[in-house]
Amino acid sequence: MNALQHNVKFIINGEPYEITVCSKDSLLDVLRETLGLTGTKKGCNSGECGACTVIVDGKPVNACLTLAVEADGKEILTIEGLSEGGKLSSLQESFLEHGAVQCGYCTPGMIMSSQVLLNENPVPSEEEIRNAIAGNFCRCTGYTKIIEAIGAVAVTRAGKK
């Protein structure tokens, strides 16, 4: 391998992958074009909209700003990894129940950002929810129902305690 091409190994949604990438290939392009995982969306391709948000080693990042080679050795979670055996997660169900999805383009990124929030802070305040999704733009919904959907999962969890 020269410095123009790289052999990378990573785990995506629990599955190991080993592929060859060019230096310039973004994780976003590799996910969508090489691996066919098109759930992660390409919005602005410059880190300004959050549509491409994925979770790398537990942290939300823009896949468009991550080079595939930088993901070598990392654990990646995409929207496809949240459902189990075709069953949607409670967060995904909540988005559907609350009308938080219109065109759906921001949705995977929104869900990834809110999933990390709920992992770290199971019962967030509305302010904390707003801050957690501040890096995800939505042009359709006006955000209200998205915030309600996330809040509803938190309330359910609080109720279960």
Added chain:
Amino acid sequence: MKNFEFHRPQKLAEALDLFGQHKGRARIWAGGTDLLVRLRDRALQIEVLIDLKQISHLDIIHYDQNVGLRLGTLVRIRDIETSKIIRENFPILSEAAGTLGSIQVRNKATVGGNLCNASPSADMAPPLIALGAEVKIAGKGQEKTLPLEKFFKGPGETALENGEVLTEVNIPNMAPHSYGVYLKQGRRKALDLAVAGVASVLTMDPKLSKCVDIRIVLGAVAPIPMRAKKAEAVIRGSDLSDSVLNEAAKIAAGECAPISDVRASEWYRREVVGALVKRSIQQAFKKLTACA
């Protein structure tokens, strides 16, 4: 975008070697949040990138209560935002870090990258300069230290010479009875550059009746982050009365050199500077009296 060489040296010496070898054709890569966008825009054409992230010890946060804070160049902005030790001892840095980009960007962006990219609106620059930070620069066979205030030369230009790498940022402890505030005015709460940014570090006497020292640094309103020294002079030694702060605000608004661009007009930026200078100092004073 053309493909490029992407090197991942394991040691700093290796990185410096590579950097020296590829004179002019190479750039240092940390989080890549600024560089990748510029490469895609073709604003930059670089054939060789040298990734520092495999080198250990460049992302250390170390606090010594007798000396101050040491930040490795690769410390992530998100970690500055959330670090307990930084929130407790240098809250202005954590707050400033929280205004940069978004959580997703902050998980990749680094403090060294923010400074070396040298955007006039770089969010970490005003608070670090106001705190009197110094940077450590490594070059072939030598290491030097420079006050951050002298690091910026122009938009996108720093004091780094060919083959040099910023490795560390050192922040001395604040004097007693000090508090710092960074205020960023943008068009929205996240994912926006500052229209104007103001960092004020205020030091009062033990009775909290007189200002012993003040450092005001303005971002996004000049080619480089700048000290508002004339405004400082008016406040230093004063009782922070409304009339003093109003005068200082006016002077600061006049001292800076903003441009009109797609985000805001020159006139508006000067208005914002004036407002934020006054507000940041009032907020700093309020924090000091609350803790008293």
